[in-house]
Amino acid sequence: MLRIRNLHAGYSGISVLHGVSLHVAQGETVCLVGANGAGKSTLLQAVSGLIRPISGELRFEGQDLSRMASHRIVAAGLVQVPEARELFPSMTVRENLDLGAFALRNRLAAADIRNNRARLLELFPVLGQRLEQKAGTLSGGEQQMLAIARALMARPRLLVLDEPSLGLAPLVIKEIFRTLQELQAEGLTILLVEQNALAAMRISTRAYVLQAGRLLLSGTAEELQANDEFRRAYLGRDYKAKWER
Known part of the structure; x- marks a missing residue:
């Protein structure tokens, strides 16, 4: 590969x-x-x-x-989760996740992107409780989970x-x-x-x-x-x- x-x-x-x-x-x-x-x-x-x-x-x-x-x-x-996470701190968890699917915006329907996000919130339940929270206010562990979930939104x-x-x-x-x-x-x-x-x-x-x-x-x-x-x-x-x- x-x-x-x-x-x-x-x-x-x-x-x-x-x-x-x-x-x-x-x-x-x-x-x-x-x-x-x-x-x-x-x-x-x-x-x-x-x-x-x-x-x-x-x-x-x-x-x-x-x-x-x-x-x-x-x-x-091929999608990387960077060492520094590189989240957008002033944007919400939901917005950071949706940005992960940016490269797929012309290939996937909005419903498919929502379904992918729902699957990842099952994988990282704490993010589901923080969807409207600013990414910069999350704990270090939550930010790392968000960085991984955002990468997975691109379906690597x-x-x-x-x-x-x-x-x-x-x-x-x-x-x-x-x-x-x-x-x-x-x-x-x-x-x-x-x-x-x-x-x-x-x-x-x-x-x-x-x-x-x-x-x-x-x-x-x-x-x-x-x-x-x-x-x-x-x-x-x-x-x-x-x-x-």
């Missing part, structure tokens, strides 16, 4: 990513792990058309993303999430990942960037580890759990006890 080959990307001509290659197959949840500054968000920005690659190949369902405008990438079915075939647990309380993180598992069960393909490696590995089919803009490790969740270097760097000494919770 998504294939990245020998990607070099960065800012102002300075490369942050150095020859990164990875793929995401339909129905998978693939996690991208790495420390701050490893290049994870740069990769997502390149995939979403927010920056142009210096060189390399970016393809989504056979389409070349390297020169495609970001709104066309969304319309093609590949959902990309950048640090969905960042700054959230443990109970809220648990709820966010439970929701991602529900979306998995429905067949949604997910590319997940997440520093909470333990939570991410629980739901991931495979994972890649970036270090200083280069691919360091890759494998299934089980393979990386068995890797001493990965365990020490990302799971901690008591990872077995945490994993079993």
